[in-house]
Amino acid sequence: MYKRLFVLSIFFLLCGAELLAQCPMCRTAVESNLKNGGTEGAGLNTGIMYLLLAPYLIVGVLGYLWYKNRKEIS
Secondary structure, three states, X not given: OHHHHHHHHHHHHHHXXXXXXXXXXXXXXXXXXXXXXXXXXXXXXXXXXXXXXXXXXXXXXXXXXXXXXXXXXX
């Protein structure tokens, strides 16, 4: 089981290099837009942080509720 998980992890790590190719393109487009006086990229970092925070917040709340309810049952 662990060998299969290890091989799968290595596969995803090796294939993930192609997925990171769009980040420099987006960054260049946003920097170019901001230098030319545009406002398209002003909220980009806030949007990224919002999308990053949402799943962790949901899992945290569900984990807390599970822990609270488990503690009352025992």
